[in-house]
Structure formats: C-alpha cells, structure tokens
Amino acid sequence: MDAHAPADMSVVIGPSPADMLRDQTARARLAARALAIAPEAVRNQALNAAAAALRADQDAILAANARDLDAYTGSGAFRDRLMLNPVRIEAMAAGLEAITRLPDPLGRIEREWDRPNGLRLRRVAVPVGVIGMIYESRPNVGADAAGLCIKSGNAVILRGGSESVHSARAIQSAIAEGLATAGLPQDCVQNAPTADRAFVGAMLQAAGEIDLIIPRGGKSLVERVLREARVPVLAHAEGLCHTYIHASADPAMARRVLADAKMRRTGICGATETLLIDAEIAPALLPVLVEDLRALGCDFVADARSRAIVPDLAPASDADFATEWLDAKLSIAVVDGVDAALVHIARFGSLHTEAIVAEDAQAAETFINGCGSAVVMWNASTQFCDGGEFGFGAEIGIATGKLHARGPVGLEQLTTYRYEVRGTGQVRG
Structure with a gap:
C-alpha cells in the first residue's frame, strides 16, 4: 500500500468514554437545576409514577434480567444478587413509594441567627448536584439510588456492573417514565452508555463535572475508587x-x-x-x-x-x-x-x-x-x-470517612448547605 495514500475514511472512531461522560454530565447539570427547584410534590409524583412503571414493565424487566443471567457464568451468592423476580421488582417499587413518605430534605433550615448589624443569616440544606454511583451485581441498587437522588434533588449517573447491563437499562427506562410523567427532565437519572471499564476511570477523574462519587460493591472496586478518585467519595472499603x-x-x-x-x-x-x-x-x-x-x-x-x-x-x-x-x-x-x-x-x-x-x-x-x-x-x-433501621428509609451506601456524611447514607446525607444572608441595605463601609 502507498504510504502516501489517504487513510481509509470508512473507519469510524466513536467517542471516548471521557467524551461520553462529558456529554452526560453536561446534561445532568441542566437536569439537576430543574430538579433542585422542583417542589416536593413534583419529586414525589415522579417517584410514585416510577413505581407504577416498574410494576407495569415487570415482564420487560424480567426478560432483560434473563438475558443478563444467561450471559453470567458465575454462581452462588453473586448470581442470586443479580437475579430479579416479581417479589424483588415489587420491593423496588415499594421502596420508591416509601421514599415519598420521608420528610423533604431540601430547604431545611439547619441554623438561623441575627447579627448586631441587623443581618439575618440562615444555613439551608440544598442538593449536592451531580452524583456518580458505581455499583456491582445487584440491579435493584440502581432503583434505590435513583429514588434517593430524585427526592434529594440530585441528578445521578449510574454505572452498574457489566453483568447487569440489560437489567439496569430496563429499570432506568421505568424511572425515566416516572420523571416524564412529573414533567422533570429524564436526564436527572442516566445510565452509563458503555460497559467499558474506562468509563469508571473517567467518572473518577471528572472533578468539576461530578460532585460526589458513591461506590457500592466489593473491596477491590471500592479500593480502586478511593485510590484513583479526584472527585469527593462517600464509601467504605470493608465492614470489619x-x-x-x-x-x-x-x-x-x-x-x-x-x-x-x-x-x-x-x-x-x-x-x-x-x-x-x-x-x-x-x-x-x-x-x-x-x-x-x-x-x-x-x-x-x-x-x-x-x-x-x-x-x-x-x-x-x-x-x-x-x-x-x-x-x-x-x-x-x-x-x-x-x-x-x-x-x-x-x-x-x-x-x-x-x-x-x-x-x-x-x-x-x-x-x-x-x-x-x-x-x-x-x-x-x-x-x-x-x-432503614436508622429511620432513613432506603440507603445509598455506608460511609466511613471523616467528612460530610458517616454511617448509612440516606436523604439528609445527600444534601449539603448554603448560607443565606438577608439584609435591609447594610454596607460594611
């Protein structure tokens, strides 16, 4: 072949995992803004509608799960975690409905005080922003995470294990139905578009695009996240x-x-x-x-x-x-x-x-x-x-770090805060 011949233009190189993530996080940020200002009633409507969609889509979810099980070569406890059945789908739906009955974590006034100059200050609970959730095996974890994030006003990008990819997509489709029913952006909850492990690496390096990473899985996954992440992490490596x-x-x-x-x-x-x-x-x-x-x-x-x-x-x-x-x-x-x-x-x-x-x-x-x-x-x-035993409803994981949240991570732990200062024309001079 002539070394000076033009390259074969029929070869199409797709976007890299980092490019795919960048597109997702841009859409997630826009969606998070809409979700953060949505009234609690609207967020609850999305969760109730998603629960209804999970029940209505049960046959499709089970068919997707069967594809994952057919492709899975393991056995024992890990296979059981991967498996869905009508009881587990009902538990996912009921879990979303249970989240609607929990107090609204947003707008909560954590502290309020006056200054001698007449300024009134408040510390108010607000969403974290865009959360990256990396989990293994159990597809129902995606539904729990989506529910907690919607209620707490956070957009979430879910990266489940490659062994549960079809199940995760079917579950996410039901969540998207719920968001659409409530008039909220479907980009509030997104699945990773690829099973490429490089996508996980891109998530861990996405400082400024993802605000918080939550891993839920085996020791090797969590250790990798803690070792490589440039994004703040809520995690525990072991439960010793x-x-x-x-x-x-x-x-x-x-x-x-x-x-x-x-x-x-x-x-x-x-x-x-x-x-x-x-x-x-x-x-x-x-x-x-x-x-x-x-x-x-x-x-x-x-x-x-x-x-x-x-x-x-x-x-x-x-x-x-x-x-x-x-x-x-x-x-x-x-x-x-x-x-x-x-x-x-x-x-x-x-x-x-x-x-x-x-x-x-x-x-x-x-x-x-x-x-x-x-x-x-x-x-x-x-x-x-x-x-659940702490009264948080569902949990997205357990955190053992020293900052932000510790122990079971529920709705309140998926918020941060801002300071609001109200004045009557004061200047420092």
Whole structure:
C-alpha cells in the first residue's frame, strides 16, 4: 500500500468514554437545576409514577434480567444478587413509594441567627448536584439510588456492573417514565452508555463535572475508587465490625446480641467479624458463646488466650483479625478491659461499626467516646447499621470517612448547605 495514500475514511472512531461522560454530565447539570427547584410534590409524583412503571414493565424487566443471567457464568451468592423476580421488582417499587413518605430534605433550615448589624443569616440544606454511583451485581441498587437522588434533588449517573447491563437499562427506562410523567427532565437519572471499564476511570477523574462519587460493591472496586478518585467519595472499603463484651455484660444479652450480630446475615457489611471479650468473664462465658455459634454453623479463629479457654479453636494470625469474613466465621480475642478493646479495634478495624455489651454505663460511654468508627452501638447488634433501621428509609451506601456524611447514607446525607444572608441595605463601609 502507498504510504502516501489517504487513510481509509470508512473507519469510524466513536467517542471516548471521557467524551461520553462529558456529554452526560453536561446534561445532568441542566437536569439537576430543574430538579433542585422542583417542589416536593413534583419529586414525589415522579417517584410514585416510577413505581407504577416498574410494576407495569415487570415482564420487560424480567426478560432483560434473563438475558443478563444467561450471559453470567458465575454462581452462588453473586448470581442470586443479580437475579430479579416479581417479589424483588415489587420491593423496588415499594421502596420508591416509601421514599415519598420521608420528610423533604431540601430547604431545611439547619441554623438561623441575627447579627448586631441587623443581618439575618440562615444555613439551608440544598442538593449536592451531580452524583456518580458505581455499583456491582445487584440491579435493584440502581432503583434505590435513583429514588434517593430524585427526592434529594440530585441528578445521578449510574454505572452498574457489566453483568447487569440489560437489567439496569430496563429499570432506568421505568424511572425515566416516572420523571416524564412529573414533567422533570429524564436526564436527572442516566445510565452509563458503555460497559467499558474506562468509563469508571473517567467518572473518577471528572472533578468539576461530578460532585460526589458513591461506590457500592466489593473491596477491590471500592479500593480502586478511593485510590484513583479526584472527585469527593462517600464509601467504605470493608465492614470489619467488632462486638466487645465487657465484664459487666448480662450473659443472656451477650449471647443474644452476638448470635444476631454474627449469624443473622453473614454476608453484609454490618455483620460482626471479631468478638472481643474481657478476660475477667471469658473463662465462664466464652465456651458458652462458642457453643451457641457452633450450633448455628459458625467456625472460629482465636488468639492464644482464647484457645487456653477453648482449646479446639483454630489459631488466629494478625491477617485473620484484619479480614472481613463475610461468612460464618468469627475471629476471637480476649482483652483486658475497655482500653485494650479500643486498641485492638484501632489496629484492625475499618471505621465501620463497633458494639459494646455492658451494664456499666461509664464503661460504655468510655468505649463510645474512644471509638473512631462511623457507628457505635451499646447493647445492640452491629447489624442495625442500616438506613432503614436508622429511620432513613432506603440507603445509598455506608460511609466511613471523616467528612460530610458517616454511617448509612440516606436523604439528609445527600444534601449539603448554603448560607443565606438577608439584609435591609447594610454596607460594611
């Protein structure tokens, strides 16, 4: 071929993931402005109409989900997360309707005060703007995120896992119907236009275009987001939760709380992964706790002090204490009081959720105030770390960072604030 011949103009190179995202964020910003000023009644109308569309479009959504399931080569828990059925579609619809019954998070006056010069100041809750949601496997997460974002006045760009692409599009179509019914821009909720992993990278680099990234998925996804993002992130990499049983604990309560915290659902981020127990009560109580959990199918790894009490426990390494099992497996350590428990948690924890079981109120307050985690429980199961259990309705995820929002992220956590200053002609001079 002649080196000077013109290039083959029949080859069409499509837009890059960054170009596609730039187009989406430009439309999302326009849509977010309309959504931010929409009355609550209009936002609720969109959610109710979207719920109706999910029910009406059930056959199409199930057909799309069947395509995803046919293409998926995995099995077990991940396949179950991917699967939709009429019960799960109804749960998505009911979830959107439940969000309409929650208080409006926008326009909330967080503080109001007067200055000596007559100026009146307010701090008022407003939407964040454009949110990027990156999630894996479970297509219903997209519906939850869309509902929370619509109610809180935020536009959202959803990037689900490549394994759920057809399901996600079918669900987004129903959400778009709801927005259109309420007269709101359909660009308030958009799906990623490509399954290319480079699109995720573009989202993480989109400072100034996306205001907040929320990842919801496995450890590797969240670690990538935290490592690469130039956009603020609300996330938790792991749910390495601890239950500490103080010497003053009621034994019956300790048994009940620990069994629920570990075994109610072992694969969620709020499940207890490590038991810490005071040396003073360990000889009498630890064998009973182990027996309880073994009857429920739990396995164990334990430190030397625990194995001196229950000799058939497998030895635990530091790596074990740093592992989020997400399974019927528990790490155990014997500690010498509250301070030692807090040292262990600070060393191995992930700032998610910790619990103390104690009758001694002073010990409990010391534990609560000394714990750096997003959620701290007293005489309650760590599995209560959930937006619904907190009264937030649905949640978009759990945040373990130190800024903006911590713990379950619901409507209120999807807002920021502005200051409004009202005067009567004052000048500084």
